[in-house]
Amino acid sequence: MQRIPLTILCITLAACGEGGGGNSETTITPPEPDPPSPLVFLDSMPRNTTSNVAGYQARFDLVYHGEANANYDLRSTCEATTFTVLRNVVDLANQSGDQLVNHKFTCPEASTAAGQEISVNTTIANESFEGSITFDTVSDLPSLNVLQTREINTDDVDTMFSNYIAGALLDELDLPPLVEFVILTFIVDLVSSAWQNLASPNASSDVVAQQVEYSSVDPDGSATHNLSGLIAFPNTDDFISREQIILLTHATGSTPSLLEDSDAWYILANLFAAHGYLVIAPDNLGRGSTDDAPETYLLANRTGTNAIDFVLRVLQDDTYTPFYNDETITLNIIGYSQGGHSAVASWLELLRHHPNLQASAVYLGGAPFDLYRTFRGVLQAVNEECNGDGYCSLVDPATHVPFATDRILPGMIEFTDVGVFLDDIVDDEELDAGFVSGFLDASPDYDNLRSLLQLNSFTNIANAESVFNDPGTTLHLYHSEYDRLVPATNTDAFLEVLNGNVAIIHHSDECNSTSFRLIFEAIDKVGVVHTLCGLNMLDEVFAELR
Template identity: 25%
Template sequence: MIILTPISCKNSTELATPVAPERVLADSKLIGEFQASQLRGRFTGALAPVQLLVRYGIKVYRIEYNTTNTDGKPIKASGALLVPNTDGAMPLISAQHGTIASDAEAPSYYNSGSEIYTFGTLFAAQGYIVAAPDYIGYGVSKDLPHTYEHREGLATASLDMLRASREFLADQQIKWDSRLFITGYSEGGYASMSLQKKIEEETGEEFNLVASSLGAGAYDKTATMRYLVSNRTTTNSDYNRLYTWVLLTYDRIYGLNRPASYYFKEPYASRVAESGRNANIGVSLNDAFTDAFKKAAAEETDQAFVEAVADNDVYDWKPRTPTRLYHGTADNLVFYFNSQNAYDAMQKRGATNVKLYPIRNATHATGLIEFILGTYTFFTNPSNL
C-alpha cells in the first residue's frame, strides 16, 4: 500500500506575492458519496490489485466557477472535486483529463467510464483531494467550443478551478495541508504542463506546488506540426480527427478564418467544411493537405499560422517543481519526441529537477497504466525523481 508522507514546503521566497484574485467560486453541489467498499468494487480483473490502494470513502462535488474564455469574456466553467472521508489534513491534486469524445465524459458528471470515475477516484481514495476541471466547452460551458490543445485556454480554466476548489474547501472547513500536485495524460498532460508553467510564472507564492507528473502530452506543437505536414503518418481516421480538431481550434481562436480548402485537398476539404473535426480522413494527413499549405507551413511563409502554433509550445522553459515526463516510445498519436524535446530543452535551461521516463515500446494507449503507477510512487516521495 502507498503511504502518504509529509513533504516540506518548497522555498519560493524569491517570488513576488501576487495580488489576491477575486473570489471565483459560483456554486457547488454534492453529487455522490461512496464508501470504500463500493470503490473497491470498481476495480476488477487486471485492475483488481489496486483495490489495496483504496483507504477511504469519498464525497464528490460539482463545482461551478467564474473564469475567462480565450476571447477575454467572463464565463462560467465547471469541474469535479473529490474529497476523501477523513478528518486529517490532505494534499490536493489538480488532475487534467485527456481527450474526451462527448460532454457526458466530463468530470463534473462523474459518469462511469470517465477518467475521474476510475483513476481520479483511486487518487482520492488514497487520501488526496482531487480537483478535476471540465475545461471550457464541457459541463456548464458545454455550449461553447472546447479549447482543444490551446495552452492558455486549458491553463486558465484549470487554474481557476484550483482557486474555486480552495474557496470551497475553506467554506466547508475541509483541511487542505497546502500541498499541490499536478497530473494528466494526453491532452491532460499538455494541459497540466500549461497549468504548471502558468502557476510557476504568474502566481508567485499563491500555491505550494510540490510535484508534477505528466504523460504523453504534445508539448512541442511546432515540431508536431512540421512532422505532420512533412511525413507520412497514421491513416487512422480517429487520430486524424484529433489533428484536425487542433488545426480548426487554432484557426478559430487566432482569427485565421481560412476555408477548409486552404488546408485540405478534395475530397477532404468538403468533408471538413461539412463535418468539421468529425470529418473522415483515412489517409496520411500530409496526403490530405494541399501542397500550398504544406509548403507555407514547412517553410514558415504563413506567418500567422506558424505563430499561432508556436504560441501553444510549452516545452522550452525551466520548471522549478520536481517534474516527471512519461511517454511511450512507440506512441504514434502524440509522438515521443514531444517529451524528449521538452526534457532536452529544460536541461539546457538548467532544470535539474526534471526527469524523462521512456515507456519502452508502449503506444499512446498502453503507456497509461505505467504512467499512473509511476505517478502514485512519485507523489508519495516527490524528492525521488
C-alpha cells in the same frame, strides 16, 4: 600711447562676438522622430474586442512576432509585474522577426476600474512599434457552485478500476474481435504486474464526488461563471489533512464532471480522494457545462488559466479547508496525453502569475509538447513525405487527421486570429489538399496558423533557463517509444529544453518493456500502446502518492 587700450578693447569685443562683424552660432534642431508603427498582436488575453473583463482576473497576455535581443517597454495601468516568454519560430513566409514574444502581466490585485490598459513599445528590424489593449472590468465576484453530489463507499472505490478494465477500456481501444482477444492477454499481464495499485487501491475512506461550476474567463478574456469540473474528497472525519492538493488535467475525450464510472480520470480522482486527498479536476472549456462551444484543445494559455482559476476558487471556499494543510499546501499536477500538455500549461501558469502557490511535482506523459511539429507530421504523412521525420514516421492519417479536423483546429480557429475559416481547410472531415501543400510549402496564407501552433508548443522556448526555473518542483516524464498516437520525439525534444533548468525524472523504462514491444509488433492499431502507457504512469503515480 592712448591708442593701445582701444585696440585691446576692440580685440576683446571681437573675440566675444560682439563687434567687428563676428559670426553668430547657429542652433540646428534635430527632426522629430517618426511615431511608432502599430504593433499587431497575434494573440492576447483579453482579446482587443473584449469589453467585460472579469474584475477578479488579474493576469493578461500580449503575443506578437518579434526578434531576438529586442528591448521592451511594458506598461500597465495596474502597475503589473511582467515576464516575457520567447519562442523561436520557423517556416514563416512574411514575418521579419525570428521569435514569438509573449508578455505576461500580473496585476497585484483585481480591479473594477474602467479604462484598464496594457501596452508594449519595442523595436523590430530597427523600427519602433507600439501596441496596447484597453478594456473595462466588471465588478462581479467569483463563485463556485455545487450542481450534483455523489457518495461512493470504499467497496465501490476498490472495484472501480477493475470494472473499467473489463468494460470501458476495451470499448475505448475499439479493437477487432481477434485483436481484442490477443490484447486481453497482455492486459491481464499488466493488471497483475504493472497496475496492481490501481486494481487494488485499498481505499481507506468513502468519497464525496461533486460536479461543480466555477468562475474563470472565456477564451476571449471575458468573465464566465459556468466552467465545469470535479471536486473529490474523503467522506470521513477520521483523517489527517494532506500537505498537497491534486490537480488532474484530463486526457482527450474525458469529462470528469460527469461523474461517470467509465471515465478513467473520474476513477483516478476517487482513488486519490479515498486516501485523504482533495482532488480538483477541471473540464476543458468546450466540455461539460460548456459543451456547446469548441474545446480549448491544446490552447496552453487558456487551459492553464482555467485550471488554476478552478484551484483558486476551491482555495477561496472554506468548505474545503479541512482537507489540506493551509500553511504548507502545494500542488501535485497529473496529466497524460492532452492532459500532459495542460499540466505543463498549468504549472507555468502558477510560476508566472501565482508565485504564492507552489507545485511540488508535475507528472506528465504521452503529450504533444511540440504541437507544431506533431501537427505538421500529420500533414507530411497525408502528403506521403515523411522522409524519416520522427514526428511523422508512425502517423496513420485515418486516425490522426480527425484529431486535427475535429479537435485541434476548431478551437484554435474559433478563439484566435488564424486568418482562415474551418471550411477553407477541412472538406468533409478531410484536410483540403491545397491547405496541406500550402502549409508544408510555407504559404503566407497559413503564417498565423503555423505561429499559433508554435505558440502552444513548449520545445521551442528560447529563454528556457528563466521560463522553467522552479527549484521547488520536480517533473516526472513518461512516454513509450512505441507510441503510434503521439510521437515520443515530443518528449525527447522537451527533455532537451528542460535539461538543467528544473529537476527532472525521466521514467524511460516504464513503457518500453518487452510487453510493450510485443504489443507494438502484434497490433498496429493506433492508440493502444498510448493508452496502456498512460495507465502504467497513473499506477506508478498513485503508488507514490497514496
